Amino acid sequence: MSRVYNFSAGPAVLPEEVLKSAAEEMLDYNGTGMSVMEMSHRSKAFEEIIETAEADLRELMNIPDNYKVLFLQGGASQQFAMIPMNLMKNKVADYIITGQWAKKAAGEAAKYGKVNKIASSENKTFSYIPDCSDIPISEDADYVYICENNTIYGTKFKELPNTKSKTLVADVSSCFLSEPVDVSKYGLIYGGVQKNIGPAGVVIVIIREDLITEDVLPGTPSMLTYKIHADAKSLYNTPPAYGIYICGKVFKWLKEMGGLEVMKARNEKKAKLLYDFLDQSKLFKGTVEVKDRSLMNVPFVTGNADLDAKFVKESKEAGLENLKGHRSVGGMRASIYNAMPYEGAEALVAFMKKFEKENL
Ligand SMILES: Cc1ncc(COP(=O)(O)O)c(C=O)c1O
Numbered sequence: 001m002s003r004v005y006n007f008s009a010g011p012a013v014l015p016e017e018v019l020k021s022a023a024e025e026m027l028d029y030n031g032t033g034m035s036v037m038e039m040s041h042r043s044k045a046f047e048e049i050i051e052t053a054e055a056d057l058r059e060l061m062n063i064p065d066n067y068k069v070l071f072l073q074g075g076a077s078q079q080f081a082m083i084p085m086n087l088m089k090n091k092v093a094d095y096i097i098t099g100q101w102a103k104k105a106a107g108e109a110a111k112y113g114k115v116n117k118i119a120s121s122e123n124k125t126f127s128y129i130p131d132c133s134d135i136p137i138s139e140d141a142d143y144v145y146i147c148e149n150n151t152i153y154g155t156k157f158k159e160l161p162n163t164k165s166k167t168l169v170a171d172v173s174s175c176f177l178s179e180p181v182d183v184s185k186y187g188l189i190y191g192g193v194q195k196n197i198g199p200a201g202v203v204i205v206i207i208r209e210d211l212i213t214e215d216v217l218p219g220t221p222s223m224l225t226y227k228i229h230a231d232a233k234s235l236y237n238t239p240p241a242y243g244i245y246i247c248g249k250v251f252k253w254l255k256e257m258g259g260l261e262v263m264k265a266r267n268e269k270k271a272k273l274l275y276d277f278l279d280q281s282k283l284f285k286g287t288v289e290v291k292d293r294s295l296m297n298v299p300f301v302t303g304n305a306d307l308d309a310k311f312v313k314e315s316k317e318a319g320l321e322n323l324k325g326h327r328s329v330g331g332m333r334a335s336i337y338n339a340m341p342y343e344g345a346e347a348l349v350a351f352m353k354k355f356e357k358e359n360l
Helices: 016-024 044-061 075-087 100-109 226-231 241-257 260-280 305-317 342-359
Strands: 067-072 092-097 114-120 144-147 168-171 188-192 203-208 297-301 332-335
Touching: 016 241, 044 067, 044 241, 067 226, 075 100, 075 168, 075 188, 075 203, 092 100, 100 114, 100 144, 100 168, 203 226, 241 260, 260 297, 260 342, 305 332, 305 342
Parallel strands: 092 114, 092 144, 144 168, 168 188
Antiparallel strands: 067 203, 188 203, 297 332
């Protein structure tokens, strides 16, 4: 068996310990004589899996009691519609546009109400986070929406926007559990788990209880109603059971690692290695404003598309996979989520040094 260093933006690398443990339990989970994939979601064994997963996530993120945790399906993209369907009481929302995902979310919300794009970084290909300390929040806005970490462009909100007491909604798909957050500053936090937490197919929603109501837009399907899922403790229908089980294992792994403060320090150390190299390199350069750099997604270019393609090809041959940038921006992107070991970043920098020598 040989494992590569997988820099994919998602689905992405998972902790080896988690994969091994899942493999060991594949045929017989905890004496049940069956795989988690094969068991009823109403069984005692699964009940314990989902309850433990929620408890561990609550502990890791220090989630206040007045927030519900929901394990849902449909990916982050389904939340683009579910959020306005459930939260747009006045049919108005403010969106901060820092990349394609925020743009898509705004486009979807516009099907249900008025969307005000109150700040944007599109003028410089989303290479920075706009100053959101005093933005024109709409008086009648039901919420203010951000994509906290922009997977494609490699930017991250280091400070949350001043929403002037309006509810903050955040897509944290690509920075979930990468560092501590103050959940009480948000009305709703959500993310697809396939980057930092588990396999594709699960989206986690952390939502303040007062936002969970029956008063949703007319025609909202049951499956897209937070209240229905909250009342049923995420078991309204058959949940993505195996995915939730793996998420639970990753939560245990994070706890064993020391929690989110420790992960933050690890992630900073890993990212610094890459950014420091980029800052002094004569061949490669980062594409993002220094103050807004993500700890999770690191885009970089040589400035020459042919050389970029050569880099992607040769890095793959060297066991460094999925370094090609997003199709909309080109160049390269290294995603260095929680499960990417420091050695992976070291191997990447060593390869970049070698490539620079050979191609400068
Ligand atoms: C920040 C962000 N939001 C949303 C999505 C869409 O996620 P999904 O494919 O789970 O719908 C992605 C996917 O890469 C993402 O990076």
